Amino acid sequence: xxxxxxxxxxxxxxxxxxxxxFALNGRPGVSDETRKRILEIVERRQWRPHSAARALGRSSTxxxxxxxxxxxxxxxxxxxxxxxxxxxxxxxxxHGVGLQLMVVEDTEAELEVYRSWAAENRVxxxxxxxxxxxxxxxxELDRIGLPAVALGDPARGxxxxxxxxxxxxxxxxxxxxxAALGHTRIHHIAGLPSLRHTRRRIGALKSAxxxxxxxxxxxxxxxxxxxxxxxxxxxxxARPTPSALIFDSDLMAVAGLxxxxxxxxxxxxxxxxxxxxxxVLARLMHPSxxxxxxxxxxxxxxxxxxxxxxxxxxxxxxxxxASVPQLVxxxxxxxxxx
Amino acid sequence: xxxxxxxxxxxxxxxxxxxxxFALNGRPGVSDETRKRILEIVERRQWRPHSAARALGRSSTxxxxxxxxxxxxxxxxxxxxxxxxxxxxxxxxxHGVGLQLMVVEDTEAELEVYRSWAAENRVxxxxxxxxxxxxxxxxELDRIGLPAVALGDPARGxxxxxxxxxxxxxxxxxxxxxAALGHTRIHHIAGLPSLRHTRRRIGALKSAxxxxxxxxxxxxxxxxxxxxxxxxxxxxxARPTPSALIFDSDLMAVAGLxxxxxxxxxxxxxxxxxxxxxxVLARLMHPSxxxxxxxxxxxxxxxxxxxxxxxxxxxxxxxxxASVPQLVxxxxxxxxxx
DNA sequence: GCAGTCCACAAAACCGGTCTAGTTCATCGA
DNA sequence: TCGATGAACTAGACCGGTTTTGTGGACTGC
Numbered sequence: 001x002x003x004x005x006x007x008x009x010x011x012x013x014x015x016x017x018x019x020x021x022f023a024l025n026g027r028p029g030v031s032d033e034t035r036k037r038i039l040e041i042v043e044r045r046q047w048r049p050h051s052a053a054r055a056l057g058r059s060s061t062x063x064x065x066x067x068x069x070x071x072x073x074x075x076x077x078x079x080x081x082x083x084x085x086x087x088x089x090x091x092x093x094x095h096g097v098g099l100q101l102m103v104v105e106d107t108e109a110e111l112e113v114y115r116s117w118a119a120e121n122r123v124x125x126x127x128x129x130x131x132x133x134x135x136x137x138x139x140e141l142d143r144i145g146l147p148a149v150a151l152g153d154p155a156r157g158x159x160x161x162x163x164x165x166x167x168x169x170x171x172x173x174x175x176x177x178x179a180a181l182g183h184t185r186i187h188h189i190a191g192l193p194s195l196r197h198t199r200r201r202i203g204a205l206k207s208a209x210x211x212x213x214x215x216x217x218x219x220x221x222x223x224x225x226x227x228x229x230x231x232x233x234x235x236x237x238a239r240p241t242p243s244a245l246i247f248d249s250d251l252m253a254v255a256g257l258x259x260x261x262x263x264x265x266x267x268x269x270x271x272x273x274x275x276x277x278x279x280v281l282a283r284l285m286h287p288s289x290x291x292x293x294x295x296x297x298x299x300x301x302x303x304x305x306x307x308x309x310x311x312x313x314x315x316x317x318x319x320x321x322a323s324v325p326q327l328v329x330x331x332x333x334x335x336x337x338x
Numbered sequence: 339x340x341x342x343x344x345x346x347x348x349x350x351x352x353x354x355x356x357x358x359x360f361a362l363n364g365r366p367g368v369s370d371e372t373r374k375r376i377l378e379i380v381e382r383r384q385w386r387p388h389s390a391a392r393a394l395g396r397s398s399t400x401x402x403x404x405x406x407x408x409x410x411x412x413x414x415x416x417x418x419x420x421x422x423x424x425x426x427x428x429x430x431x432x433h434g435v436g437l438q439l440m441v442v443e444d445t446e447a448e449l450e451v452y453r454s455w456a457a458e459n460r461v462x463x464x465x466x467x468x469x470x471x472x473x474x475x476x477x478e479l480d481r482i483g484l485p486a487v488a489l490g491d492p493a494r495g496x497x498x499x500x501x502x503x504x505x506x507x508x509x510x511x512x513x514x515x516x517a518a519l520g521h522t523r524i525h526h527i528a529g530l531p532s533l534r535h536t537r538r539r540i541g542a543l544k545s546a547x548x549x550x551x552x553x554x555x556x557x558x559x560x561x562x563x564x565x566x567x568x569x570x571x572x573x574x575x576a577r578p579t580p581s582a583l584i585f586d587s588d589l590m591a592v593a594g595l596x597x598x599x600x601x602x603x604x605x606x607x608x609x610x611x612x613x614x615x616x617x618v619l620a621r622l623m624h625p626s627x628x629x630x631x632x633x634x635x636x637x638x639x640x641x642x643x644x645x646x647x648x649x650x651x652x653x654x655x656x657x658x659x660a661s662v663p664q665l666v667x668x669x670x671x672x673x674x675x676x
Numbered sequence: 677g678c679a680g681t682c683c684a685c686a687a688a689a690c691c692g693g694t695c696t697a698g699t700t701c702a703t704c705g706a
Numbered sequence: 707t708c709g710a711t712g713a714a715c716t717a718g719a720c721c722g723g724t725t726t727t728g729t730g731g732a733c734t735g736c
Contacts, residue, residue, distance in 0.1 A: 015686085017686095017722085020725055031684060048458045049398075052459060056388070058691090103423070262624075284563055355718095359693070369715095388691085390692080391693035620719070
């Protein structure tokens with residue numbers, strides 16, 4: 001038999017469509033007895049409301065969107081992304097909400113996706129990753145009225161819900177650890193300079209360095225292993241040579257480790273390495289890499305909660321604090337041997 | 339002003355709703371002149387049809403689903419998954435179709451998701467990954483009438499669209515290469531034995547070994563770095579020691595490389611290593627890993643095309659052939675030095 | 677005893693599209 | 707000259723829910 005509709009259920013229960021709808025959504029208007037009877041029939045017939053009909057009636061889709069403007073190549077190697085999506089999706093599922101995914105070329109295409117989604121009522125809200133300085137997406141989402149949650153730390157004054165990742169504290173943790181080991185000349189191999197969190201890390205490292213009396217140099221890259229390797233080569237050729245390197249991603253750290261070995265530097269004896277991101281990779285290397293570790297899955301869940309709140313009350317931005325990542329010390333760091 | 343509806347557009351153009359719908363969908367029933375006028379107004383007002391209304395009318399959602407029952411931890415490190423999704427999504431976008439993603443614990447939960455999606459009309463079709471032996475999902479999808487495409491090579495007799503990845507040919511490539519180098523004792527560290535492609539690889543390797551006169555042993559694992567490392571340790575302890583190892587994933591290959599180093603085996607002098615999967619990882623290692631490389635992004639696009647065809651004609655399964663992966667020889671393989 | 681409330685439900689409008697069954701009018705062939 | 711044909715539209719049913727409005731009966735307070 002064809003898929004039953006709410007009318008079939010209503011007929012079988014001897015009530016109107018409205019009564020079934022009320023019973024199903026736990027709203028007043030039906031007696032407990034009738035509600036129970038209706039729900040039993042629903043259960044027995046395995047009926048579920050048609051998502052499109054429901055979306056049309058109440059104008060909410062039960063879907064949120066995530067657009068990634070990262071190059072497809074970078075996408076998989078960074079476990080961060082997949083972990084975040086897993087957590088996000090788990091958090092959304094608890095609310096019966098699905099996740100629509102989109103991968104695009106650049107920010108302009110990303111904006112176009114948001115415009116489409118809003119015009120077609122495809123999603124109830126979106127998650128914003130990789131905040132830029134300045135970020136045109138926030139204003140545009142505000143203009144088209146699409147609820148959103150940003151992961152990071154948007155410029156003050158921007159009205160948008162945010163799960164704040166405290167990169168400053170994390171950065172300070174690394175700086176203090178290296179300073180405590182006795183390192184004084186540090187090179188920071190950072191990511192894309194257009195990203196807010198890259199700038200924040202650079203800024204935080206600078207100010208921590210000033211406080212701790214460290215000399216810090218920074219190179220920005222596009223997060224690729226190639227540029228990470230090139231930057232490492234340059235950093236190790238410069239005089240005076242740094243005794244420790246900080247990498248913004250574990251992939252670059254792995255590439256950097258390879259370069260160091262090629263150049264005859266023994267890690268950690270001649271050179272200490274710290275990564276801003278942790279994953280199986282950092283654990284698997286020889287030597288294994290000291291890294292900042294965070295529970296990305298839990299972060300995703302938090303973003304999901306934040307987004308659900310924002311979708312429910314779009315006019316009042318929510319601000320949440322992500323837990324501060326912990327430094328996991330492994331084999332790649334040691335006091336300098338000079 | 340509120341979002342315009344098709345009625346607003348019709349009013350402005352001085353035609354009926356039906357005419358606008360026809361013009362928009364490129365169907366006959368309106369003159370070229372009128373069509374042009376309508377489309378101009380649509381463009382100027384930036385109107386887009388409401389996805390739910392459209393879905394309700396024509397009962398198609400413009401969405402396909404992908405469920406992953408892999409553990410969340412494994413999910414990110416394997417670049418395969420992200421690459422495939424990127425390609426899949428790109429291929430779907432060309433048809434104006436979106437991708438809904440779901441991560442679940444196990445196959446039972448995955449089946450439940452399919453049932454929900456079908457009952458609620460949430461997606462037009464789904465993509466099936468990691469085929470099992472036997473795979474309960476195929477029969478269930480058939481039962482609930484949800485169009486699907488499988489990636490791999492389902493058991494004969496199962497009616498389902500498939501993008502066939504020729505693991506046999508790929509496996510033979512590896513075996514012949516190692517045989518040509520002069521290796522005779524090979525250990526294969528495989529993935530989950532419940533996966534069809536794991537079995538296929540094991541089988542293909544056995545038969546290739548028979549033909550080529552190789553001695554092949556196999557250990558199955560859960561794809562994790564931990565089990566990969568343990569299996570490597572066991573393989574290198576056994577007598578006679580294998581002169582070459584084949585890993586089913588690059589993550590396990592990396593773990594295995596580490597174990598080999600710990601045990602004092604120099605790669606490739608004392609031991610050759612080949613990986614079934616290629617990614618940045620395999621390139622970054624020291625020594626870099628010889629690996630089977632395939633264009634996963636293109637594979638995703640192919641799966642998208644296959645799914646679109648299947649959704650259009652659900653009763654006639656489509657069978658496509660994925661391109662055979664190429665062996666990329668790097669530093670981890672060499673003739674045995676005995 | 678009776679108007680006023682409240683409850684439980686039915687009936688119908690509505691969401692914003694698609695699609696079918698007419699209707700009108702110009703064109704064509706005999 | 708007139709019916710047949712078909713192109714170009716219109717009107718309205720329809721998709722399957724949600725939400726509003728209406729209604730009969732039980733219960734309340736005075």
